[in-house]
Ligand code: ADP
């Protein structure tokens with residue numbers, strides 16, 4: 149599990165994240181939902197040490213990540229960003245195998261792993277040798293997910309992963325994410341500002357206001373039935 153303990157991140161005078169504490173249970177999807185600027189990305193990046201908290205700590209399975217080497221840590225955590233960030237001059241297959249190679253898998257292992265993952269995310273063989281620019285937005289996101297999984301992580305961090313794909317493809321990708329998460333029992337923290345996506349995907353839904361203040365956290369059903377306040381009501385469209 150991932151445990152945030154009193155995490156604070158300040159930039160100059162402003163707190164992007166103020167005193168944030170939460171447990172993201174193993175094998176579950178935790179969704180962070182909030183308006184733009186509420187500190188969601190900062191929280192995600194605190195988990196793979198792309199952001200260094202000003203105060204507080206993040207524990208993974210009880211180990212303070214401050215004591216872990218960043219490179220080693222990032223090899224165990226998949227990260228999917230909104231801008232997929234595939235290498236434009238590498239084929240789809242190479243984009244996925246490269247990461248596995250970096251993570252220390254042998255060539256054969258990396259290739260077999262990549263082939264399996266591309267199948268898992270629904271990318272047909274005929275696309276393997278194309279370049280990212282020749283794929284639709286939804287297909288690129290699928291490759292992005294395969295690439296994040298290429299290091300065989302237990303944890304997947306996803307920052308508005310389906311933000312730039314159209315609604316129908318978005319629903320397909322959400323369904324597939326749930327299937328993949330169950331199949332690999334991944335611990336996922338996913339950021340979104342889309343309430344439908346949040347309600348659909350979350351085992352634990354965390355509604356944040358500015359400074360990553362937790363307005364409410366719990367099962368989506370409980371938030372819908374008993375929103376803690378007007379803010380939660382409004383954000384969930386109730
Ligand atoms: P979200 O992902 O919810 O939109 P962010 O975590 O990106 O929010 O940002 C939270 C706040 O912290 C914003 O006000 C943002 O401007 C500020 N912030 C984020 N990163 C930096 C940075 N590197 N330098 C200065 N301010 C930052």
Ligand code: MG
Pocket residue numbers: 188189190307
């Ligand atoms: Mg963000």
